Amino acid sequence: xxxxxxxxxxxxxxxxxxxxxxxxxxxxxxxxxxxxxxxxxxxxxxxxxxxxxxxxxxxxxxxxxxxxxxxxxxxxxxxxxxxxxxxxxxxxxxxxxxxxxxxxxxxxx
Amino acid sequence: xxxxxxxxxxxxxxxxxxxxxxxxxxxxxxxxxxxxxxxxxxxxxxxxxxxxxxxxxxxxxxxxxxxxxxxxxxxxxxxxxxxxxxxxxxxxxxxxxxxxxxxxxxxxxxxxxxx
Numbered sequence: 001x002x003x004x005x006x007x008x009x010x011x012x013x014x015x016x017x018x019x020x021x022x023x024x025x026x027x028x029x030x031x032x033x034x035x036x037x038x039x040x041x042x043x044x045x046x047x048x049x050x051x052x053x054x055x056x057x058x059x060x061x062x063x064x065x066x067x068x069x070x071x072x073x074x075x076x077x078x079x080x081x082x083x084x085x086x087x088x089x090x091x092x093x094x095x096x097x098x099x100x101x102x103x104x105x106x107x108x109x
Numbered sequence: 110x111x112x113x114x115x116x117x118x119x120x121x122x123x124x125x126x127x128x129x130x131x132x133x134x135x136x137x138x139x140x141x142x143x144x145x146x147x148x149x150x151x152x153x154x155x156x157x158x159x160x161x162x163x164x165x166x167x168x169x170x171x172x173x174x175x176x177x178x179x180x181x182x183x184x185x186x187x188x189x190x191x192x193x194x195x196x197x198x199x200x201x202x203x204x205x206x207x208x209x210x211x212x213x214x215x216x217x218x219x220x221x222x223x224x
Contacts, residue, residue, distance in 0.1 A: 042216055
C-alpha cells in the first residue's frame with residue numbers, strides 16, 4: 001500500500017536548526033510537497049521537489065532522495081512563529097497526493 | 110487572507126440536522142477539493158471537481174453531498190451525520206487537477222462537531 005511516515009512531534013530551540021524527516025512508499029512518484037499549518041489556520045505551501053537534491057528558500061530547505069524514498073525539511077534560525085505542523089505529501093503515478101499525518105513542531109525560547 | 114474562504118468557521122449540529130459548508134475562491138483556479146482533517150491523521154481527500162465536474166469521489170458516505178455550481182464556489186451538504194464525522198473540513202483549490210505540480214491553496218477550514 002501507499003504510505004507516508006513522519007514524526008508526530010518535535011521540539012527545538014529558538015535560533016537553532018531542525019530537520020523534519022519524511023519517508024514515502026507510493027505507486028510511482030511525481031514529486032513531494034511540504035506544507036505548513038499553524039493551529040487553526042489553512043495549510044500553506046512551502047516546497048515541491050521532484051528531482052534529487054536540495055532546494056533552498058530562505059531559512060527553509062527541502063531535500064529529496066528518490067532512490068531512498070526520503071525527504072526532509074530543514075528549518076534554520078528557528079523563530080517562535082515557526083511553531084506549526086508540517087505536512088509531507090507525495091504524489092503518486094496517478095497524480096494523487098498521499099499525505100502524512102503531520103509533524104507538530106514546538107519551538108522553545 | 111489565503112484566497113480561499115470557508116464559511117462557517119465553526120459548526121455544531123445534531124445527527125438529524127441538515128447543514129452546508131461553503132467554499133469560495135477567486136484565484137481563477139479550475140479545480141476545487143474537499144478534504145477531511147482529523148487529529149493526528151493524514152488528510153483524507155473526499156471530493157475533487159475540475160471545471161465544475163466531479164472527477165474524484167473517494168468512497169465518501171452519501172451523508173456528504175458536494176455541489177459545485179461554478180468554478181468559484183463549492184459546497185458540502187451535510188445530512189444525518191455521525192459523531193465520528195466531527196473533524197476539520199478543508200477546502201482547497203489549484204490551477205488544475207491531475208498532471209503536474211499542482212500547488213493547493215487551502216481555506217482555513219470549517220470545524221464541525223456532531224453531537
